[in-house]
Amino acid sequence: MKKVILAFIIFGFLVLLETSFFVHFKFLNTFSFIFVLIILVLINLFEKENETLGIYSALIGGFFLDLFSEKFFGFWLILCFLISFFVKFFVKRYVSFPLF
Amino acid sequence: MLQNKTILISFLTIILIIGVFNFTPLNKPVKNFFYSCFKPFQEFFWQTGEKISSFFEFLREVKSLRKENEVLKSKINQLLVENLTLRELKKENEQLKKALKISLEEKFELEMAKVIGKDVGQDIFLIDKGEKAGLKEKMPVITEEKILIGLIKTVYPDFSKVQLISHPKISFDGKISGKEVYGLVRGEGNYKVIFDLIPKESLIENGDLVISAALGGLFPEGLLIGKITEVKKSDLKSFQTAKIEPAFDITKNKKVFIILSF
Numbered sequence: 001m002k003k004v005i006l007a008f009i010i011f012g013f014l015v016l017l018e019t020s021f022f023v024h025f026k027f028l029n030t031f032s033f034i035f036v037l038i039i040l041v042l043i044n045l046f047e048k049e050n051e052t053l054g055i056y057s058a059l060i061g062g063f064f065l066d067l068f069s070e071k072f073f074g075f076w077l078i079l080c081f082l083i084s085f086f087v088k089f090f091v092k093r094y095v096s097f098p099l100f
Numbered sequence: 101m102l103q104n105k106t107i108l109i110s111f112l113t114i115i116l117i118i119g120v121f122n123f124t125p126l127n128k129p130v131k132n133f134f135y136s137c138f139k140p141f142q143e144f145f146w147q148t149g150e151k152i153s154s155f156f157e158f159l160r161e162v163k164s165l166r167k168e169n170e171v172l173k174s175k176i177n178q179l180l181v182e183n184l185t186l187r188e189l190k191k192e193n194e195q196l197k198k199a200l201k202i203s204l205e206e207k208f209e210l211e212m213a214k215v216i217g218k219d220v221g222q223d224i225f226l227i228d229k230g231e232k233a234g235l236k237e238k239m240p241v242i243t244e245e246k247i248l249i250g251l252i253k254t255v256y257p258d259f260s261k262v263q264l265i266s267h268p269k270i271s272f273d274g275k276i277s278g279k280e281v282y283g284l285v286r287g288e289g290n291y292k293v294i295f296d297l298i299p300k301e302s303l304i305e306n307g308d309l310v311i312s313a314a315l316g317g318l319f320p321e322g323l324l325i326g327k328i329t330e331v332k333k334s335d336l337k338s339f340q341t342a343k344i345e346p347a348f349d350i351t352k353n354k355k356v357f358i359i360l361s362f
Contacts, residue, residue, distance in 0.1 A: 016138060018218075019219070020145035020149060020216065020217045021145040023149060023217075024152070025149070030290050055110050068219060069220040074118035077117060085107070
């Protein structure tokens with residue numbers, strides 16, 4: 001539960017940065033959402049196989065991105081969930097870093 | 101087993117969220133609530149980002165400052181002379197404005213708003229005024245200098261989303277200032293704007309200013325869009341195209357004005 005709350009704070013903070021801070025930097029402004037996706041991939045890649053934080057992070061990250069997006073609600077949610085699913089069940093079959 | 105349960109719960113949550121946010125009227129109040137919660141933080145990060153980017157811009161500019169200084173010194177005398185003439189013209193202009201009542205506030209009914217955030221991955225910005233301030237969809241958004249920024253796309257009770265003229269879904273009529281050359285201004289995304297469907301025989305040059313035309317009725321006439329930076333002509337096409345450098349810089353314009361009626 002603690003980890004989920006922490007993920008909530010981290011992703012909320014990241015999306016805030018994306019929508020207000022990174023806007024002022026030309027090289028970051030268009031693809032700033034990449035930071036959420038990178039963090040998501042890293043969590044899924046490095047967590048132990050039976051952990052579920054990666055999936056919850058996908059839901060939280062996707063929800064925050066959808067809140068600040070004009071695309072149909074669920075676009076980022078589905079994208080994050082698919083990325084998380086792909087990393088957890090396909091990439092990790094070949095690469096494994098069980099750190100936390 | 102635990103993972104399968106989590107995936108199932110996540111899948112059902114996604115379906116529920118998509119259903120609630122896309123097919124019920126809850127979308128706007130919930131988004132409005134989150135925007136209200138995030139507003140102070142967004143404003144803080146916006147200001148911090150602005151300060152830091154200005155600092156780096158300054159550092160970048162320092163290198164070329166010496167050269168620029170020399171050039172500028174030589175231009176000062178020339179500008180002093182021009183300044184005298186312009187002062188006279190300014191006085192005259194103010195008198196004329198008073199006489200004709202064409203100051204910005206008098207020409208349009210305006211509402212001021214602050215930019216507080218950007219949409220994820222699109223040319224859409226969030227402003228701090230919404231339905232309660234009388235804003236409606238498709239209202240034009242401009243700067244203090246009458247530079248066209250875009251139009252209102254979505255209205256929430258206390259916030260609105262502004263679609264920039266560089267958004268790929270925006271296209272409207274424009275014309276070259278001082279010439280009877282009309283064309284279609286359309287966004288290409290990522291702050292890029294194109295002036296398209298310009299008749300082949302029309303003479304346009306780099307540096308020409310593009311302003312809005314009232315033909316489509318989307319925007320009022322005479323709002324500055326930007327200047328032509330590159331003209332593309334081809335024998336195979338019956339029209340010519342030009343790249344426009346937009347005159348607005350949304351990151352530098354914290355305050356914007358919404359035209360309530362025109």
